[in-house]
Amino acid sequence: MVRSTFIAVLLAGTVIAGSAMAADPIKVGLSGPFTGGSSSMGVSMRDGVKLAVQEINKAGGVLGRPLQLVERDDEAKNELGVQIAQELINKEQVTATLGFINTGVAQAAQRFYQEAEIPVLNNVATGTVLSKQWPDAKANYVFRTSANDAIQSSMIAEEAVKRQNFKKPAILADSTNYGQLGREDLTNALAKLSVKPVAVEKFNIGDTDMTAQVLKAKEAGADVILTYAIGPELAQIANAMAKLGWKVPMIGSWTLSMASFIDTAGPNGDGAMMPQTFIQLPTTPKRKAFIEAYQKAYNIDRMPSPVSAAQGYDSAYLLAAAITQAKSTDGRKIREALENLQAKVEGVVTVYDKPFSAADHEAISSNIPVFGLVKGGRVVPAHPEDVDGDKALRIKPKA
Numbered sequence: 001m002v003r004s005t006f007i008a009v010l011l012a013g014t015v016i017a018g019s020a021m022a023a024d025p026i027k028v029g030l031s032g033p034f035t036g037g038s039s040s041m042g043v044s045m046r047d048g049v050k051l052a053v054q055e056i057n058k059a060g061g062v063l064g065r066p067l068q069l070v071e072r073d074d075e076a077k078n079e080l081g082v083q084i085a086q087e088l089i090n091k092e093q094v095t096a097t098l099g100f101i102n103t104g105v106a107q108a109a110q111r112f113y114q115e116a117e118i119p120v121l122n123n124v125a126t127g128t129v130l131s132k133q134w135p136d137a138k139a140n141y142v143f144r145t146s147a148n149d150a151i152q153s154s155m156i157a158e159e160a161v162k163r164q165n166f167k168k169p170a171i172l173a174d175s176t177n178y179g180q181l182g183r184e185d186l187t188n189a190l191a192k193l194s195v196k197p198v199a200v201e202k203f204n205i206g207d208t209d210m211t212a213q214v215l216k217a218k219e220a221g222a223d224v225i226l227t228y229a230i231g232p233e234l235a236q237i238a239n240a241m242a243k244l245g246w247k248v249p250m251i252g253s254w255t256l257s258m259a260s261f262i263d264t265a266g267p268n269g270d271g272a273m274m275p276q277t278f279i280q281l282p283t284t285p286k287r288k289a290f291i292e293a294y295q296k297a298y299n300i301d302r303m304p305s306p307v308s309a310a311q312g313y314d315s316a317y318l319l320a321a322a323i324t325q326a327k328s329t330d331g332r333k334i335r336e337a338l339e340n341l342q343a344k345v346e347g348v349v350t351v352y353d354k355p356f357s358a359a360d361h362e363a364i365s366s367n368i369p370v371f372g373l374v375k376g377g378r379v380v381p382a383h384p385e386d387v388d389g390d391k392a393l394r395i396k397p398k399a
Contacts, residue, residue, distance in 0.1 A: 047312075072087070089112055107127060124307075126148050314347035318363070325341065
C-alpha cells in the first residue's frame with residue numbers, strides 16, 4: 001500500500017522507536033485559532049495534526065527523533081499571528097510550521113517564515129495569493145494543502161450558473177481579507193460565464209443580524225445567494241432568509257461545512273452547498289481508518305470541521321516525508337525535498353504523488369474537491385455520482 005511504502009521510507013531513516021523517543025525532538029510549529037469564531041476549524045486542524053504526529057512518533061519518529069508540536073492560539077487575529085510567527089522562529093526555533101486557518105493571519109505572518117527560510121505548510125487558509133506572495137523571490141517557503149479560492153470560486157460559479165441555471169446571483173461576503181479576496185475571485189469567475197451579480201453586500205465578523213443585506217439581495221431579484229465568510233456569520237444569513245420568509249439556494253466557499261454554521265443555522269442551513277476536499281464518509285480504507293481514529297482519540301462523532309482535520313493530518317505526513325528525504329532539519333533542504341518528493345504519501349484527502357514543484361506549491365488541484373450539501377446536521381455529497389467508485393479518490397494530475 002502507498003502508506004506502508006512511506007512508512008518503510010520513514011523507518012529506514014530512523015532507529016527503533018525507543019531510541020527515537022530518547023533523541024532531541026524536532027520542533028514543529030502548530031498555529032491556528034483554537035478559541036473564538038474560527039475555532040471549529042482551528043481545533044479540527046490541530047487535532048488532525050496531533051493524530052498524525054502521534055502515529056509518526058509511534059512508528060519511530062523522523063530521522064530517529066520524535067516530532068514535537070509547539071502549539072499557539074492566534075485567535076484569528078492578524079497581529080497575534082505575527083507575534084506567534086516571530087516567537088516560533090526566534091525563541092522556539094521550529095523546523096517548520098503547520099497551520100494557518102484565516103487568510104488575513106497567514107498573509108500577515110507567512111513573510112517571517114519566508115525571510116527565515118523556514119517552510120510553512122498552510123493547511124486550511126485558502127486566499128489565492130497566499131502561495132504566491134513573493135513572485136520575485138529565488139525560493140518560496142510557503143506550501144498549501146487546501147483548495148485555494150481560485151479553485152473554489154470557479155466551482156461555485158459553475159455550480160450556480162451552469163449546473164443549476166441561476167442567472168441573478170447575489171454575493172454576501174465578510175469584510176476580512178478572506179471574504180473580500182474571495183468576493184473578488186468569485187466576481188471574476190462569474191464574469192467568465194458572462195454573469196454579473198445583482199447585489200454585492202458586506203458585513204463584519206461578529207454581526208448577528210444580516211436582515212439588511214439579505215433584504216437588499218431579495219429586492220434586487222437574486223435567485224441564489226453566493227457566500228464568502230466564516231460559519232457564525234454565514235448562519236445569520238440563513239437565519240435572516242428564514243426570518244424574511246425568503247428561500248433561495250445558498251452556495252458558498254467550503255466554510256459552509258463548519259459546525260458553527262450547521263449548528264447555529266439549524267434547519268435553516270439545510271441545502272447549503274460548498275466545495276469540499278473531504279467529507280466525513282469512509283469512502284476509502286484510509287478515510288475509514290482516519291475517521292475511526294479521530295473519533296476514538298477525541299471522543300466525538302461529527303468532526304467540527306472535517307476538511308480542516310483531514311488537511312491538517314495530511315500536512316504532518318507530507319512534512320515528515322520531506323524531512324526524511326532531506327535527511328536534515330535545515331529549512332532549505334526541506335523545501336527542496338517538498339518540491340521533489342520521491343515517496344508517495346497516502347493522505348486522507350488524496351494520494352500525494354509529487355504534489356509540489358519549484359513552480360507549484362499547491363497540493364490540491366481543481367479536480368480534487370467535490371460539492372458537499374448540508375442535510376440533517378451533517379455534510380453529505382451533493383452529487384453522489386461524484387464520489388462513486390473510482391471517483392472516490394481524486395489525484396492531482398502529473399505536471
